[in-house]
Amino acid sequence: MTTDPWGRVDDDGTVYVRTSEGERVVGSWQAGAPEEALAFFRRKYDALVTEIDLLEKRLSTTDLAASSALASVEKLRGNVREASAVGDLDALTRRLDELAERIEQRRVEQKQEQERAREEARGVKERIAAEAERVAEETTHWKSGGERMRQLVDEWKAAPRTDRSTEQALWKRMSAARNTFSKRRKAYFANLDQQREQVRQEKERIVVEAESLADSTDWGPTSGRYRDLMQQWKASGRADRSSEEQLWSRFKAAQDQFFQARNAAFAERDAELRENAEAKEKLLTQAREELPAITDPREARARLRSFQEAWEEIGPVPRNSRDKIEGAFRKLEDSVRKAEDHEWQRTNPEARARAEATVSQLRDSIAQLESRLHTARENGDGSKVSEIEETIATQRSWLDEAERALSEMS
Incomplete structure (x- = not known):
């Protein structure tokens, strides 16, 4: 007879499993050694363990419904009870009992969550119905109001459902608000014909002025006037x-005629300005090469002046390159000015006199x-000696700096 902690194989090949209720037959084995029989039935036990592991994992990692989980536990409980397997079946039963307790807790939690969800849904739909009533009673912007009303209906459809009686009562308010909005909008548009005629006359006036400006070459003021006319068009x-x-077609045609002519003129001007930019780039390169090589500040100032005159004579450059080119030239001017300032400081008699006095x-x-x-x-005053030596060292460092500054003025 062959045994392990949870089962045995009798001499006649009968396989038993040990449980808290005693031994029971789980099968027979005639195909080989008893150890193979125990291994075979242990694998069946391992399969049960795997099923329970998977259920535990699903319960921990998914929102598995409590009813489905309990059904799975009961099915596994029956499988364990009738299992043709060798292993600690009592341990599996205890695991299933623990799972059942967890699932029951989940069932309670899910019920509470459902109650909370219904309450939240009631709040959401109460808000939607209240806003629909506000839109229906207050709005005078019919297009945006209609769009908002459609959005509210979409929000209602997307929101979770609450209990049936509350759902019906809130939907009744929602439907009444939509009907109120529709009646007010119809009444408004019923009286709109006269207003539309007034708008047509106003836009006719705008179009006539726009067409009168189409051939203008006064680019700046006319561009501004077209902007004003567009604002008037939108506001009317x-x-x-x-x-x-028809009116928009005429207005746009007049606008296009003017701005196409303006763009062509600007394109021509930009081409000229690009030539100016190229000329200034060349002049800037020449100035960068010559000015740093001139050691006499007065000579550098004179040469800079000739560069400045040539710079101004070239004229403006395109806006997109203006800051870069003009900024680079300003740096050259600053370098010449700083050299002049340094030379003045170096040769200034008053400054030299102050340095000599220091x-x-x-x-x-x-x-x-x-x-x-x-x-x-001589007096053996050690503390006084240290104090005076420290003061002398400080003043010698000051003297070195003052002498260097005086030397630079020579």
């Missing part, structure tokens, strides 16, 4: 459809400190 409202299309004062001060240092050393 809509005429009847056929008049609207050097003289520091030298005198250091001489006095050295005399005091000699006295302190």
Whole structure:
């Protein structure tokens, strides 16, 4: 007889499993060694373990409905109870009991969640119905109001359902709001013919003025006037459809004629300005080569002046390259100005006198400190010696800087 902790194979090939209720027959084995029989029935046990593992995973990682999960547990419980397998079947039963408890908790949670969802749905549809009533009673912008009303209907359809009686009551309010909106809009458009005639007359006036400006070459003011006319067109409202299309066709034709002529003139001017940009680029390159090589600031200023005159004579450049080209030339001008300032500072008699006075004062001060240092050393005053030495070191560093500055003015 061959055994393992959870089962055995009798001498006649009968296979048993051990459970808390005792042994029971799970099959017989005549095809080979008893160890093969136990291995075969252990694999069946492993298959049950895998099924339970999968159910646990589904319960942990998905929103599996509690009713479906409980049905799966009961099915597995029956499979374990009648299993032709060798293994700890009691442990599997305990796992299924624990799963059933978890699923029951999930069932309670899902029921609570459903209640919350219905309450949230009621709130959403209450808001939709209230806004539909507001649109129906207050709006005078019929196009945007109609679009908003359609959006509200779409939002209603997309929203989750609440309980039936609440759903019906809220939908009744929604339908009444839509009907109110439709009646008000129909009443408005019933009186719109007279207004549309007034709009047609206003747009006729706009078109006549637009056509009178089509041949203008006063580009700036005329462009502004066309913008004003477009604003007037938009603000005047809509005429009847056929008049609207005809008048718009005339207005656009006049606009296109003017702006096409303006664009052609601007294109010609831009071509000239691009030539100016090329000329200034060449002049800038020449100035960058010559000016840094001139060491005399006055000579550099004179040469810069000739570059400036040539620069102005070339004229304007396209707007898209203006900042880059003009900025580069300004940097050259700044470099020449800084060189002049430096030279003036270097040769300024007042500045030199101040520098010489600073050097003289520091030298005198250091001489006095050295005399005091000699006295302190003779008196054996160590703390005084350290203090004076530190002061002398500081003033010597100041003197070095002052002498360098004076040397640069020579």
